[in-house]
Amino acid sequence: MALDLNCIFCKIVTGDIPAQIVYRSDNVVAFDDITPQAPTHVLIIPTIHVENIGDLAQLSPTITADLFSVAKQIAAERGLSGFRNVLNTGEEAGQSVFHAHLHLIGGRSLAWPPG
Ligand code: DGP
Secondary structure, three states: OOOOOOOHHHHHHHOOOOOOEEEEOOOEEEEEOOOOOOOEEEEEEEOOOOOOHHHHHHHOHHHHHHHHHHHHHHHHHOOOOOEEEEOOOOHHHOOOOOOOOEEEEEOOOOOOOOO
């Protein structure tokens, strides 16, 4: 479905919920995470409503690739020497918003393995 009127991230796409937008195209919107875990914590999302990254990849490899390319672009603009992209799928993995989103996290040293 193009948009889900009950979805927080769809409301950010339409502007019904405010967010600090850092990038926008027809396919992708990027905005600052409301609970940042690092100096840079940006969420990059498709403008269409898709529940998770796997569903997005099956629907549109092009938009899936856009998420990663926008992450690289934002990281470069911010001069990040390294960054982490995170994709949570399902509640057990920590997904709390069921609209596919790529986390871009950077600006500090990041531990491994993640919790
Ligand atoms: P995840 O746990 O992978 O589903 O990540 C969801 C992220 O979305 C989480 O880090 C917090 C962020 N988030 C949730 N609601 C909002 C919101 O209304 N605005 C913004 N900017 N971020 C939000």
